[in-house]
Amino acid sequence: MTISTTPHLNFDGDARQALDFWAAALGTEATAMTYGQMGASDDPAWADRIVWGQVETASGVRVMAFDVWPHQEYDQGANSCYVYLSGDDATEITAVWEGLVVGAEIRQPLGASAWSPLAGQLRDRFGVVWALDVRAPQPGA
Numbered sequence: 001m002t003i004s005t006t007p008h009l010n011f012d013g014d015a016r017q018a019l020d021f022w023a024a025a026l027g028t029e030a031t032a033m034t035y036g037q038m039g040a041s042d043d044p045a046w047a048d049r050i051v052w053g054q055v056e057t058a059s060g061v062r063v064m065a066f067d068v069w070p071h072q073e074y075d076q077g078a079n080s081c082y083v084y085l086s087g088d089d090a091t092e093i094t095a096v097w098e099g100l101v102v103g104a105e106i107r108q109p110l111g112a113s114a115w116s117p118l119a120g121q122l123r124d125r126f127g128v129v130w131a132l133d134v135r136a137p138q139p140g141a
Contacts, residue, residue: 006054007083008064009128012074015050015065018126022063023055025099030055041070059092061085082121082129090118090134097132100124 011018019030031054036047049067056062063083068074087093097110103125110120110132119133 004062006062006064007081008066009081009083010074010076011050011065011067011126013049013067014126015053015067016048018124018128019050019053019055019065021102021124021126022100025096026055026057026061027095027099028055028057035067035070043070046070059087076127082131084131086133086135088135093118093132093134097122100130 009018016030016032019032023030032050033052034047035041035049035051038051040051041047046067051066052064053066054062054064085093085096094110097120101122104122106120106122107129108119108121108131110118113119113133116133116136119131121129121131123129
């Protein structure tokens with residue numbers, strides 16, 4: 001059995017825009033289904049909101065998002081979670097950073113850190129905090 005972890009982020013009307021933005025930053029396409037497509041709500045205001053969506057890359061990065069169910073409370077909170085991407089290739093991590101940084105609040109500029117040759121953190125224009133780094137070489141590896 002294989003178990004994987006996927007961040008599932010909740011929105012109140014911005015899920016499609018967030019998924020498309022992340023897909024562009026990660027160099028892939030978003031997949032999504034609306035409440036209207038699923039027949040999950042009779043309210044026309046909910047027809048185009050996302051009931052299920054994800055971005056997945058060939059290298060295994062996956063992030064899911066949806067617009068919370070009608071009448072469900074929504075509170076993103078402060079620092080409620082981070083999406084953490086860690087890789088071996090500085091060029092790949094830098095490319096993702098450059099895609100995500102548009103309209104973002106930079107919390108830690110992308111650069112060398114105490115734990116990584118390249119690390120950074122930002123809050124994207126949808127309020128999601130992304131932490132990225134290049135894994136440090138392990139002794140004896």
